[in-house]
Amino acid sequence: MNKIFALAGVVIKELYRRKDFYVLFVLTAVLTFAASAVNFFQDEKIIRYVKDICLLLIWISSLVIAIVTTARQIPAEREARTIFPLLAKPVSRAQVIAGKFLGCWLAAGIALVVFYFFFAVIASSREHTWPVVMYFQAAWMQWCLLAVVIALVLLGSIYFAAPSSTSTISFIVVAGIMLVGGHLNTIALSQPEPMQSVLAGVYYFIPHLEWYYLSDFVVYNMGCVSWVKILAATLYAAAWTGIFLTLAWLGFRRKNLTT
Amino acid sequence: MKISPPLTLAALLALAFTLAIGLAPQAAGWSQRDKAGNVFGLMFGDGRKLFANQFFTMADVYFHSGYYPSVFDKNSDEEKEIISHSHGKKESEEDEKNEDFLGKPKDWIDAFGRNFKITKHTHLEHGNEREILPWLRLAADLDPQKIETYTVGAFFLREHLNRPDQAEAFLREGLRNNPDSCEILFELGRLYHESLHDLNRARNVWELGVRKYLALPPASQKESKLIFEEIVVNLGHLEDEAGNYAQAINWLHAAQKVSPAPDALQVQIDAIQKKISAKQP
Numbered sequence: 001m002n003k004i005f006a007l008a009g010v011v012i013k014e015l016y017r018r019k020d021f022y023v024l025f026v027l028t029a030v031l032t033f034a035a036s037a038v039n040f041f042q043d044e045k046i047i048r049y050v051k052d053i054c055l056l057l058i059w060i061s062s063l064v065i066a067i068v069t070t071a072r073q074i075p076a077e078r079e080a081r082t083i084f085p086l087l088a089k090p091v092s093r094a095q096v097i098a099g100k101f102l103g104c105w106l107a108a109g110i111a112l113v114v115f116y117f118f119f120a121v122i123a124s125s126r127e128h129t130w131p132v133v134m135y136f137q138a139a140w141m142q143w144c145l146l147a148v149v150i151a152l153v154l155l156g157s158i159y160f161a162a163p164s165s166t167s168t169i170s171f172i173v174v175a176g177i178m179l180v181g182g183h184l185n186t187i188a189l190s191q192p193e194p195m196q197s198v199l200a201g202v203y204y205f206i207p208h209l210e211w212y213y214l215s216d217f218v219v220y221n222m223g224c225v226s227w228v229k230i231l232a233a234t235l236y237a238a239a240w241t242g243i244f245l246t247l248a249w250l251g252f253r254r255k256n257l258t259t
Numbered sequence: 260m261k262i263s264p265p266l267t268l269a270a271l272l273a274l275a276f277t278l279a280i281g282l283a284p285q286a287a288g289w290s291q292r293d294k295a296g297n298v299f300g301l302m303f304g305d306g307r308k309l310f311a312n313q314f315f316t317m318a319d320v321y322f323h324s325g326y327y328p329s330v331f332d333k334n335s336d337e338e339k340e341i342i343s344h345s346h347g348k349k350e351s352e353e354d355e356k357n358e359d360f361l362g363k364p365k366d367w368i369d370a371f372g373r374n375f376k377i378t379k380h381t382h383l384e385h386g387n388e389r390e391i392l393p394w395l396r397l398a399a400d401l402d403p404q405k406i407e408t409y410t411v412g413a414f415f416l417r418e419h420l421n422r423p424d425q426a427e428a429f430l431r432e433g434l435r436n437n438p439d440s441c442e443i444l445f446e447l448g449r450l451y452h453e454s455l456h457d458l459n460r461a462r463n464v465w466e467l468g469v470r471k472y473l474a475l476p477p478a479s480q481k482e483s484k485l486i487f488e489e490i491v492v493n494l495g496h497l498e499d500e501a502g503n504y505a506q507a508i509n510w511l512h513a514a515q516k517v518s519p520a521p522d523a524l525q526v527q528i529d530a531i532q533k534k535i536s537a538k539q540p
Binding site for chain 1: 325329331332366368371372374375376379386389390392393394396416420422425429
């Protein structure tokens with residue numbers, strides 16, 4: 001386990017050495033401040049659109065950080081040929097995969113904590129409340145989603161040739177699932193066979209990432225979700241993360257690293 | 260030829276300064292053009308109307324606190340509730356049932372996913388209606404010819420947020436962009452009548468609305484029959500309130516010609532006539 005944590009530590013250090021997080025955070029902050037500075041009908045109490053914009057930026061930024069950081073992990077090690085001294089140590093390929101995953105997930109978690117703290121400060125400055133539990137649930141669910149996404153990207157980085165293609169395909173898949181995934185069964189009903197069965201199959205086969213989007217509850221102050229449901233969704237995310245990591249390990253185990 | 264960097268810099272600065280002087284007055288004009296639709300019109304062309312519609316829809320989404328059909332759900336193309344609300348329509352239980360676009364869960368994924376979606380039909384209240392205003396403001400900026408934006412925004416400003424001054428300013432802006440709009444004149448008259456209790460200004464604005472309607476070509480008059488009826492019925496009520504019973508009856512008679520329910524108006528006419536006969540010695 002120590003080896004996995006050591007590998008994860010390297011990934012976390014990489015996050016704060018690179019400029020991605022800082023740029024995205026500053027961009028989020030600037031756009032949020034700009035949005036909140038606009039005065040609509042001289043009403044100072046309007047806040048929901050600012051929360052909406054800020055959360056959207058947080059979602060985009062965290063996905064960019066998670067996907068881009070993860071996509072370059074293994075290809076960068078191969079390109080720099082640091083993968084060979086790494087594997088020459090008593091570290092198995094499974095531990096490399098687990099360490100890379102844990103590092104990326106924890107790095108995304110740290111970024112989320114900073115983003116949500118900023119969001120809470122902005123929201124409370126106008127609403128004068130701290131619905132901490134609601135914010136925690138939203139951040140937790142987003143972190144669970146990021147676990148699935150990071151595992152998926154790690155799997156992609158084993159099979160795709162370059163980090164850019166892995167990132168692009170991952171963005172398309174994640175955005176597609178978030179926007180259409182929950183409606184595939186409805187779309188399937190209006191399609192002729194065999195498309196109907198194909199779409200219905202895809203609907204049951206994909207990880208339902210749209211469940212993890214709790215921003216509406218936060219924006220519209222709709223209260224908290226049942227903890228039992230949050231726990232079930234967490235287990236669902238853990239299962240999918242496990243599936244993707246196992247597939248990544250199976251691919252990486254047989255991967256010829258010299259080509 | 261050798262180019263001196265300070266001279267190049269000076270020349271570029273002079274060019275930038277000259278361009279700024281030349282373009283500044285034009286740029287100010289961009290946001291004042293009503294037909295071209297301000298600076299957004301210049302940037303997006305007719306595409307801005309799509310964005311304006313989207314922002315108007317966002318106002319309706321906010322009004323329902325996120326409980327809103329997507330393009331994949333049934334009811335996705337129904338009339339926006341902020342519009343029907345601004346026309347004073349109250350929801351019946353049947354309406355509520357019809358608007359339950361989710362229906363029963365189709366499978367376990369759908370059922371479980373609903374725990375993480377807003378599934379309760381609510382409307383903003385207690386002053387929270389203000390949250391729809393940014394979207395209406397943006398919709399008005401993007402498409403100044405979209406009349407509902409002004410009427411809906413003004414309705415919520417005066418009726419729910421007690422801001423008749425802002426409502427009037429918004430409607431006046433709408434009227435500048437759409438000088439022939441009977442709908443905006445009707446809403447402006449309601450503001451004077453119901454919120455400011457200024458009968459004279461309400462009467463003037465509504466009478467202007469009637470004149471604008473009568474100046475329309477016959478095909479457009481047919482389309483605007485409903486708003487004409489609303490204006491003349493309200494004029495009738497206003498004159499009744501002001502004690503000008505004969506004029507009130509005239510307006511209600513005019514309303515009867517376009518109304519789908521002339522009998523209900525006849526009852527009102529009869530009531531006013533009773534008042535006239537009671538007044539006579």
